[in-house]
Amino acid sequence: MDFSLNEEQVLLRDSAREFLGEEWPSTELRRMLDAADGAAAAQALWSKMSDLGWPGLLVSEDYDGLGLGMFDLAVLMEETGAALIPGTLHASGLLAVSALETMANEDSCQKYLPDIAEGKLKATAGIYEPGSGWTPMMLAPEAGEVVTKRYVPDAASADLILFVNRTGGNGAQIAIAHEAQIEDIYSMDVTRSLSQVTCSAGQLEVLGEGTIADVQAVVDRATIGLAAELIGGSARVLDMTVEYVKNRKQFGRAVGSFQAVQHKAADMLIGIEKGRTGVYYAAAVADERPDDLARAASVAKATANQTAVSVGELGIQLHGGLGFTWEQDLHLYLKRAKAAEFTYGDTKWHLDRIAHGLGLS
Amino acid sequence: MDFSLNEEQVLLRDSAREFLGEEWPSTELRRMLDAADGAAAAQALWSKMSDLGWPGLLVSEDYDGLGLGMFDLAVLMEETGAALIPGTLHASGLLAVSALETMANEDSCQKYLPDIAEGKLKATAGIYEPGSGWTPMMLAPEAGEVVTKRYVPDAASADLILFVNRTGGNGAQIAIAHEAQIEDIYSMDVTRSLSQVTCSAGQLEVLGEGTIADVQAVVDRATIGLAAELIGGSARVLDMTVEYVKNRKQFGRAVGSFQAVQHKAADMLIGIEKGRTGVYYAAAVADERPDDLARAASVAKATANQTAVSVGELGIQLHGGLGFTWEQDLHLYLKRAKAAEFTYGDTKWHLDRIAHGLGLS
Amino acid sequence: MTRLQDTPGEAAFRERLRTWLEANTPSIGKHDVDALKAWQRTLHEAGWLGLTWPAEYGGQGLGFREQAIFNEEAARARIPPGINNIGLMIAGPALIAVGSEEHKKRYLPKILSAEEIWCQGFSEPNAGSDLAALQTRAVDDGDDYVITGQKIWTSNSLIADYIWLLVRTDPDAPRHKGITALVVDMKSPGVTVKPLLQITGEAEFGEVFFDEVRVPKANRVGAENDGWIIGMKTFTRERANISVSLSVRLQQQFDRLLDTVRNRDVPLDPQQAREVAQAYVDSQCLTQTCERMADRLFGFESSVVKVAWAEMNQRLQRIGLDTLGPDAPLLSAGGFDQVGDTTATFGTEALAEDDESYAKSWQFGYLRARANSIEGGTSEILRSVIAERVLGLPRK
């Protein structure tokens, strides 16, 4: 296996880091969270990301995208996760693009993907329903008069809301939800918008058909992206922690010279290296060996969940009281990690899927 | 609650510690394990313990025993566990005595308990069967032509082998297994003898009747005793480890001054204090509030399992390479802990029972 | 010998208390300061506070057993949170141990009655685990000290009338030798308090700033430059008292966990059920360990209980949160008196002080528990205390 980054990927990573360092420092993030013009901060970032082509990174060149793969996107999403950007890129550039490319008919792709790639159209996709958990087969077997989708990312600012519905048995469809009702729901992760979206069946405009397996594949790709964001965030938490314990002095020495601190920092690094491996592996599988996607995505998510929560907790612990303050950014990473832990399946869900695949249940 | 030891218990503990320090040092234990006259070493210890009345500690004064309770026995068994004595006291003085007192008729108690209390008769009880796991309701609902009991402690040197059988539904009986066939089985715990015992149904001499609940109560008392032995062993492992890391020098200082070592030693102590609490609580419940016995025994065993295995592992780790040698006694404690972990139900079994009792399953 | 049951005297005390609590326990939100003060006064007047304090200062002169029974019954009755815990658990006991007769007469009764709320000023930005590095300066000026500096992590400072303070009186002495303990009126000119917003969105702690604050020398506790020892005694007392109340809090949290999982639509899977059973084992063992080690909890062994509690509570809060399933991280999911709406707003506003459902949610519990292994001595420091002071390992 070859996990090394090629020249373009190194460039993508380094330029993304530089860009986000300038355009999305903690002060901008805080402006989004606290200030009246919070939405403006998010929109300004989106425009600049669009200039860089990020919303179309996965979109094929046929639809004016960059035509890159999940591995490239994972490299980028480590950086966007490190910077705690809001959810639009994930919702539009990954989830909605994957859903359209996987399930929508040619006309619909022609119609929507170029604008999505350009960032002009912010899209999102609602898949799960109240009570469905994270298992597509648990979606309502056919649409009632009203379809309700839960955990829809970034719907509030989306221009195009897609619904992915089950159509009986293993069938599925993708549709535009016109005149949808959007109700905000709030998670621990205050950096991301989440909604419950309701649409009457008559307002659904079907764009294509597929299978439940297609739905799962769309989510598995989004899962890998989320895992990449978590690992990028974890790496940033470790950087912040290393910086702090190098400089914080107690008992006349840097606290980073105490074994108890050193060994926890070492554990953070071990988790991050392991998690990064899981993400790169799964991203490569998504690009090259889609038959293994489910298991690889579960390996990535299970590992990223464990790493991100543990690194988030340790980061606070090693900052001592300071880490417990709102002012420090650490809690934003922990909350992102803890909220993401439950998104697209928690660790138990993914381990169950792996166990099932191994014939153990 | 009052967990303090009374004067007699302090005396019992201190004298047991002194006695075992003299009579059962590591050299005697090693003689039992390695030498041709190994059985003689175990028998010599048994005779001296009998002189102290230990085999009859639980036997009521009506049958010439000391008439003490589980709390007293737990205090003693911490010491016998610390000294890694062989299994005769557990098998005869706890398991067989409890089985007889709970289920045998008056005549049989009169006939056997005085000799058991005196140590003249070494008894044991076979309860579980191949495939029954640790759940008495899984015993064969009635005796076939041949009854086979597995995991019978100390049967090889026993004078009296009791079988506790299910007799259909919730019924149970206690019987002497005459002319039993004893087949040694070997566990990681090389300090204790374990057998599979087979007896033809015609050779069973029934001594009394009871219920499956009685059987469980007998085992729950034995479980508390085993937990006490595990905690006593853990405390000894910590003593050995503290002594070692105080004296072992690397990098020009005692290794016990390194935080990584200190914090593991602290974790060992925390586990031991928690486990000792569980044992004392369960022993008090056995004496005073038998209705709560099942849950209390499960608390004690779950905690003791976790403490003993973790302390055993950490003891070896903190001794470094030396801890990995056969010559050091540490592995004998770890092997005892690991074997005992599965005896009378492993941690999952006990947590399941607690969960069931809490109405969670 | 009966170990599990109360003595006849204890049983009578418990019965009286239980009856009283059943009749009198109100429901008060944790931010309703006036009502919480009134509740403490009611408790005090009924004779249930200061159980182990001497009668001459308003206490009841009883023993540890009665205090333990109070804790158990208070947990059982789910009484409202204590508004003056620093006074009752830290400053009060410290004054009883080392204060002058005059101080005891002056301060202790009003601590009990909640007429005066106390806070504790030990930690500073550069003196956390390393308390002896504290720099808040007290300059000798006739009958007064003049105090300048900053304290941090001061619970209750936003509502406190008095602060139990450690200051540096001799900057030239060795670190541990130039520290003095004072009682300072929070209304003194030059004292300002700034709320310290935490990751939970609450400001449970504050930062206290001293800008040339004049404090009469009569407010000194113990001799000048004797403050380190007094501080240490306060600490062991803090940890002992915390230990006792911790076990109660863990019991309450476990009951809450049980409520949550029993109210689920979907039954727990075997692993989740075991996680809850393990929390039961942990909470039982911690409570009983506090009872078993009661006579050692004023020594360094209180660290054993504190470290164990921090990790048990962190585990328990995580279990509570994780068992909620896909909605786990959503605000207002799974509080034990969940209001069921999703009206919280984005950002810090979501965490407004009066959002009781959030404050009782598992999200809040999970986040708040992150501090358990930091506050009252980090688990790292306390493990070293256990190793060196309890097990006798060498310090270097």
Added chain:
Amino acid sequence: MTRLQDTPGEAAFRERLRTWLEANTPSIGKHDVDALKAWQRTLHEAGWLGLTWPAEYGGQGLGFREQAIFNEEAARARIPPGINNIGLMIAGPALIAVGSEEHKKRYLPKILSAEEIWCQGFSEPNAGSDLAALQTRAVDDGDDYVITGQKIWTSNSLIADYIWLLVRTDPDAPRHKGITALVVDMKSPGVTVKPLLQITGEAEFGEVFFDEVRVPKANRVGAENDGWIIGMKTFTRERANISVSLSVRLQQQFDRLLDTVRNRDVPLDPQQAREVAQAYVDSQCLTQTCERMADRLFGFESSVVKVAWAEMNQRLQRIGLDTLGPDAPLLSAGGFDQVGDTTATFGTEALAEDDESYAKSWQFGYLRARANSIEGGTSEILRSVIAERVLGLPRK
């Protein structure tokens, strides 16, 4: 760009190797020294050993990728254990890096052919984690050194022909400056070896005693008193090579775990199934982490892999043991080619060398794994290495 597939050249190499292994892999017990030597010779003659070694010393001059492919295919084919791993993984690479031309020509080919088995003499009773404390003395005596002292934890010492040895040549120099590296013939007069019985009952390691052993100075590697640096290079090489082989071993262990749980009568409960799935995640991630970090494994980052492996393998072995149920601790329960009898005898005899079923049992695996966090650098030392050398935290 294809990341998961071999290049055409790699694929051809893998195909040839797989075919060869299928045709030639024997079944040999781990204590059958002669057969294991013959097997290594066969491997070497077929061109599968020393893949990354220079051709002039019998190697194949290939790259890390081919070595990784060999490791994967060897695991897949379950080839017998290597009899000369210390020579192949530690002494050989160290000689290639720092040995003289003469040494390379003399020793490397016979390491590959297993004509000469090597061991490594670094650790001493008082120099474990603190290797620089080593005391084995080499006294200068004309053309020879005269060596007296003791080494411990010497794998393969009972069958070794040569030992790769660190000795102290200048007792007056600072600790790190008076150490020299030597190659010593184990048949030299004055060398005695004592097996060191481990908690598994095996004597995988030995103690090696040197009583005035004469060693020609020509056997010195590098300059006199330059041994510390050479030793450190050996260590990073050891950890890098161990890392690669570890991932293979973890894969094998996971396959074994899968065999065990699939052969159970009773299906796994959900928690047990998740534990096995977690072991899958761990073994996958470790293997791929080794590949991903390949170019950094000769540096301090090998410690990351070593620490992770030790804990993963310990967890995996425990899972394997624990899933066996009530019979878990019984000897000859659940070996992956379990013989099914219970004829083992009481005490050490149960652990006789030829008890293959025991050696393959989960009990053995559990016990043996206890050493994983000690051997090749304790996890405590390696975590400090990670913190200080990889993350750049201060040393004090």
